[in-house]
Amino acid sequence: MENSIEIKAEEINFYYxxxxxxxxxNLEIYEKQVTALIGPSGCGKSTFIRLLNRMNDLIPHTRVExxxxxxxxxxxxxxxxxxxxxxxxxxVFQKPNxxxxxxxxxxxxxxxxxxxxxxxxxxxxxIESLNRAALWKEVKDRLHDSALGLSGGQQQRxxxxxxxxxxxxxxxxxxxxxxxxxxxxxxxxELILELKKYYTIVIVTHNMQQAARxxxxxxxxxxxxxxxxxxxxxxFTVPKQKMTEEYLTGKFG
Amino acid sequence: xxxxxxxxIIFSILALSSLLFLVGITIILFTEGLPIFHExxxxxxxxxxxxxxxxxxxxxxILPLVAASFWVTLGALLVGVPLGVGSALFINELAGPKxxxxxxxxxxxxxxxxxxxxxxxxxxxVAPFLQKLLGIPTGLCAFTGSLIxxxxxxxxxxxxxxxxxxFVPKSFREASLALGANRWQTLTKVVIPAAGSGISxxxxxxxxxxxxxxxxxxxxxxxxxxxxHSFFVPVRPMTATIxxxxxxxVMGGAHYHALFAIGLILFLTTFFFxxxxxxxxxxxxxxxxxxx
Amino acid sequence: MKNKxxxxxxxxxxxxxxxxxxxxLGTIIYFVFVKGISIISWEFLTEVPRRGMTEGGxxxxxxxxxxxxxxxxxxxxxxxxxxxxxxxxxxPAGYVVNIIRMSINNLAGVPSVxxxxxxxxxxxxxxxxxxxxxxxxxxxxIMVLPQIISASQEALIAVPQSYREASLALGATHWQTIxxxxxxxxxxxxLTGVILSIGRAAGETAPILFTAATFYxxxxxxxxxxEVMALPYHIYALMTEGTHPEKQTAIAYGCALILMLLVxxxxxxxxxxxxxxxxxxxx
Numbered sequence: 001m002e003n004s005i006e007i008k009a010e011e012i013n014f015y016y017x018x019x020x021x022x023x024x025x026n027l028e029i030y031e032k033q034v035t036a037l038i039g040p041s042g043c044g045k046s047t048f049i050r051l052l053n054r055m056n057d058l059i060p061h062t063r064v065e066x067x068x069x070x071x072x073x074x075x076x077x078x079x080x081x082x083x084x085x086x087x088x089x090x091x092v093f094q095k096p097n098x099x100x101x102x103x104x105x106x107x108x109x110x111x112x113x114x115x116x117x118x119x120x121x122x123x124x125x126x127i128e129s130l131n132r133a134a135l136w137k138e139v140k141d142r143l144h145d146s147a148l149g150l151s152g153g154q155q156q157r158x159x160x161x162x163x164x165x166x167x168x169x170x171x172x173x174x175x176x177x178x179x180x181x182x183x184x185x186x187x188x189x190e191l192i193l194e195l196k197k198y199y200t201i202v203i204v205t206h207n208m209q210q211a212a213r214x215x216x217x218x219x220x221x222x223x224x225x226x227x228x229x230x231x232x233x234x235x236f237t238v239p240k241q242k243m244t245e246e247y248l249t250g251k252f253g
Numbered sequence: 254x255x256x257x258x259x260x261x262i263i264f265s266i267l268a269l270s271s272l273l274f275l276v277g278i279t280i281i282l283f284t285e286g287l288p289i290f291h292e293x294x295x296x297x298x299x300x301x302x303x304x305x306x307x308x309x310x311x312x313x314x315i316l317p318l319v320a321a322s323f324w325v326t327l328g329a330l331l332v333g334v335p336l337g338v339g340s341a342l343f344i345n346e347l348a349g350p351k352x353x354x355x356x357x358x359x360x361x362x363x364x365x366x367x368x369x370x371x372x373x374x375x376x377x378x379v380a381p382f383l384q385k386l387l388g389i390p391t392g393l394c395a396f397t398g399s400l401i402x403x404x405x406x407x408x409x410x411x412x413x414x415x416x417x418x419x420f421v422p423k424s425f426r427e428a429s430l431a432l433g434a435n436r437w438q439t440l441t442k443v444v445i446p447a448a449g450s451g452i453s454x455x456x457x458x459x460x461x462x463x464x465x466x467x468x469x470x471x472x473x474x475x476x477x478x479x480x481x482h483s484f485f486v487p488v489r490p491m492t493a494t495i496x497x498x499x500x501x502x503v504m505g506g507a508h509y510h511a512l513f514a515i516g517l518i519l520f521l522t523t524f525f526f527x528x529x530x531x532x533x534x535x536x537x538x539x540x541x542x543x544x545x
Numbered sequence: 546m547k548n549k550x551x552x553x554x555x556x557x558x559x560x561x562x563x564x565x566x567x568x569x570l571g572t573i574i575y576f577v578f579v580k581g582i583s584i585i586s587w588e589f590l591t592e593v594p595r596r597g598m599t600e601g602g603x604x605x606x607x608x609x610x611x612x613x614x615x616x617x618x619x620x621x622x623x624x625x626x627x628x629x630x631x632x633x634x635x636x637p638a639g640y641v642v643n644i645i646r647m648s649i650n651n652l653a654g655v656p657s658v659x660x661x662x663x664x665x666x667x668x669x670x671x672x673x674x675x676x677x678x679x680x681x682x683x684x685x686x687i688m689v690l691p692q693i694i695s696a697s698q699e700a701l702i703a704v705p706q707s708y709r710e711a712s713l714a715l716g717a718t719h720w721q722t723i724x725x726x727x728x729x730x731x732x733x734x735x736l737t738g739v740i741l742s743i744g745r746a747a748g749e750t751a752p753i754l755f756t757a758a759t760f761y762x763x764x765x766x767x768x769x770x771x772e773v774m775a776l777p778y779h780i781y782a783l784m785t786e787g788t789h790p791e792k793q794t795a796i797a798y799g800c801a802l803i804l805m806l807l808v809x810x811x812x813x814x815x816x817x818x819x820x821x822x823x824x825x826x827x828x
Binding site: 257336346408438465 | 548549551552555556558559560561562563565566569570573574576577623624627628630631632635637644645647648649650651652654655656657658659660661662663665666667670687690691694718719720741744745747748749750751754755777780781784785794797801804805808809811812813816820
């Protein structure tokens with residue numbers, strides 16, 4: 001593997017109050033690769049991914065120990081610019097959540113809050129992002145219609161476009177297809193395979209077949225422990241841990 | 254990041270304004286009202302039977318005013334509670350969805366009619382009407398005041414009571430009906446008791462509103478500062494007294510302080526009612542398993 | 546059998562209650578409308594009173610009510626909205642929220658005449674604004690503050706948390722999220738509070754009795770330090786002062802009708818807005 005490491009998690013422990021949700025996680029996310037986090041419900045995969053852009057800061061009574069290195073710095077240090085971090089590490093959520101604004105405004109929002117005022121630049125960026133998210137053809141005639149009028153799959157692609165507009169380096173997908181039908185799911189998966197040419201991708205999914213289809217690396221978590229991590233094709237064909245094999249063959253989860 | 258902290262501080266200061274005003278009102282009432290207790294003595298003020306502030310020497314006994322407020326409020330509740338709670342029960346149990354969709358907003362809109370309109374109406378239509386109907390010397394009396402106040406309070410009581418009733422989970426009703434009870438039994442034995450605290454809150458708040466009402470009673474209750482011996486004599490509740498007499502009271506004089514002291518008593522009374530309503534409504538939410 | 550009878554009786558009582566309630570309220574509206582409509586004319590709405598309040602129009606009172614109401618909203622909207630934003634978006638520690646919430650609830654229950662006393666002692670006397678639009682507006686503003694805060698809070702809470710998360714995940718700051726995302730979405734709800742407060746402020750008499758209102762002004766107010774005529778006070782004054790009861794009663798009906806229509810319109814508008822906002826988020 002020639003790809004360099006984009007994000008490195010070291011000895012991560014995470015607590016919701018007194019309950020420990022992540023135990024000594026050590027994980028590398030490789031640049032321009034798709035890393036999937038799989039495991040049964042409650043294993044900590046969503047908790048972990050939300051650490052990468054410090055969205056867990058929003059939840060009260062939580063504590064994190066350990067370090068996560070991104071762009072040469074531990075993101076939990078005192079002087080880290082969290083706002084800037086979130087721009088460079090974007091997130092697409094489980095349930096599509098476009099703003100109650102127009103399609104255009106949804107995509108331009110990220111640019112505006114980051115201080116961009118140049119109208120022409122914004123317009124170009126919106127078109128580019130919608131193209132990259134494979135949504136442009138479907139919405140180019142209704143950019144100024146409400147985003148809430150789009151179908152579930154289209155809304156999720158809009159959220160992806162919104163995220164792309166601020167030019168992140170990493171995109172985090174937290175179970176992005178959980179509320180979508182199979183056809184929309186397929187289109188999102190194809191999109192992710194396209195996107196990995198330009199962005200580092202981390203995806204949480206409870207659908208192992210999805211992980212097998214689209215990811216390069218897979219991490220299997222169970223009850224807060226990282227059981228196994230490695231190349232997807234290795235994990236799915238010759239897993240090293242017994243528990244991994246049992247999960248993959250459906251013995252539990 | 255510093256700007257963000259600044260915003261948070263600005264907002265927190267502005268948010269405390271409501272607390273500030275409440276405290277401010279309390280302070281003002283105390284500072285402007287307490288002096289009268291010096292002059293007239295606490296006991297003589299609160300329990301004195303003669304309110305003659307403009308005599309020489311003036312008398313500052315507020316018992317007639319308090320009694321008037323008490324009786325008028327009581328009367329208002331006798332009118333407002335049955336009509337208000339009854340209407341709420343109707344809307345909740347007997348009204349179809351279309352009727353409900355019309356009645357609920359309608360009642361809310363009616364709650365907004367200004368008190369001056371009620372007072373005016375009471376004075377020019379109701380009072381003469383009652384005078385003729387009941388053969389009483391004047392229609393401007395406690396009875397008329399109670400009647401009008403009750404009608405004024407009923408939309409408020411109805412709205413709050415109906416909200417309380419609608420909070421009762423459907424499962425309670427269904428369980429009762431499944432056991433063979435009819436709708437009336439379900440209503441009286443299950444739904445109303447479950448919504449009891451909420452309905453009590455509605456009544457207490459209605460009562461608070463009635464006690465605090467000024468213009469209606471000012472125009473309709475007649476204005477005689479005498480302890481009433483029947484419902485059909487003119488009276489002067491506390492609110493009306495302040496409104497009617499502040500204009501003539503000398504700034505900073507004894508009369509002025511006396512009126513502020515009445516204001517203080519009014520304030521403490523409604524404050525007390527509100528605290529009770531708050532406690533009752535909290536118990537209601539806990540009882541039904543809603544968030545506290 | 547007995548159960549059925551009780552049920553019929555019980556339900557009958559409920560029917561009586563609702564019919565009586567609607568009847569009483571309907572009678573008031575009917576009378577005010579019928580008697581008031583006959584005196585309403587273009588002249589009535591646009592001219593100043595003449596001949597000792599027995600002829601002419603009530604335009605200064607309408608203007609006064611407008612100024613007082615606008616002033617009240619100008620004062621209470623920023624303050625109330627800021628308070629709601631603090632409570633909902635900055636989520637302070639539990640006890641602070643409770644204290645503020647209790648203050649708001651208690652402020653909402655204070656009798657209107659007590660606000661008048663407060664306004665008299667503080668704005669008219671202590672600050673020396675005198676009996677004026679300024680004093681009256683400030684007093685009315687404090688009175689409607691709880692209403693603005695409540696409506697704004699409801700509107701802010703209704704904005705789904707997922708929107709805030711999405712905004713923050715894009716690299717927006719907390720304040721940017723509030724300004725560009727939450728507030729625009731909450732606008733209809735906030736507007737509802739403002740509209741209801743307009744209705745309330747316009748109709749109240751006791752708070753302006755000692756702080757702003759007067760029976761007669763020569764023409765229109767020329768500064769915020771002038772005293773004003775106002776519709777609710779005008780009704781009261783017409784009925785308790787002056788020397789021509791029939792004519793004055795007729796004028797009072799006209800004022801009552803204007804006031805009532807204004808308030809009912811505001812109320813209906815607010816409820817309509819609220820229904821529309823609910824169905825929007827119900828999607």
